[in-house]
Amino acid sequence: MSARSDAPARRAVPGNPEPEWHVGGLAFGCTQCGNCCTGPPGAVWFSEAEGRAMAADRGLSEVDFLARFARTIDGRWSLNETRTEHGFDCVFLDRKAIPGKAICGMYHARPLQCRTWPFWPEILKSKRSWESYRRQTPCPGMGSGAMVPIESIRIQRDAMIDSERPT
Ligand code: SF4
Numbered sequence: 001m002s003a004r005s006d007a008p009a010r011r012a013v014p015g016n017p018e019p020e021w022h023v024g025g026l027a028f029g030c031t032q033c034g035n036c037c038t039g040p041p042g043a044v045w046f047s048e049a050e051g052r053a054m055a056a057d058r059g060l061s062e063v064d065f066l067a068r069f070a071r072t073i074d075g076r077w078s079l080n081e082t083r084t085e086h087g088f089d090c091v092f093l094d095r096k097a098i099p100g101k102a103i104c105g106m107y108h109a110r111p112l113q114c115r116t117w118p119f120w121p122e123i124l125k126s127k128r129s130w131e132s133y134r135r136q137t138p139c140p141g142m143g144s145g146a147m148v149p150i151e152s153i154r155i156q157r158d159a160m161i162d163s164e165r166p167t
């Protein structure tokens, strides 16, 4: 038997002294249930650049886009929510386009936090945290579907860490 392992080395994560428990990758396959885009009142943060991209996607000026679809919370921009029977839906959650599905109506210009879910640092902190988010969202895609390799997970996780760094 060889002591050699093909598994990538675990890498330290800023703010998390635990090694990467998910170094072997994580299974994920979105079912388009929309659960991560609704729930109790929350925030969908976006940067100024993302605001401009979303405005362009809608064919609106940035000012008009912000006035119609966004608000500030503690000085940061967040997308608005719409109260529905499911909870507080993101203003761009579309429950009508595909029967039985809830899809993102801003998919191609959606903010980083949407593009990187569920590979956020706080979710990846521990297996327990991953399981907790999976159950509480609930996100049927976490733990099912294709295996996402550690390299891809790191890119998404680190992008979130960088976005939260003070400038
Ligand atoms: S909760 Fe999970 S499965 Fe449902 S839309 Fe969000 S990522 Fe996809």
Ligand code: SF4
Pocket (backbone or CB within 6 Å): 036, 037, 044, 079, 090, 091, 092, 093, 094, 103, 104, 105, 106, 107, 110, 111, 114
């Ligand atoms: S922008 Fe799209 S992916 Fe992000 S919360 Fe809204 S509907 Fe969901």
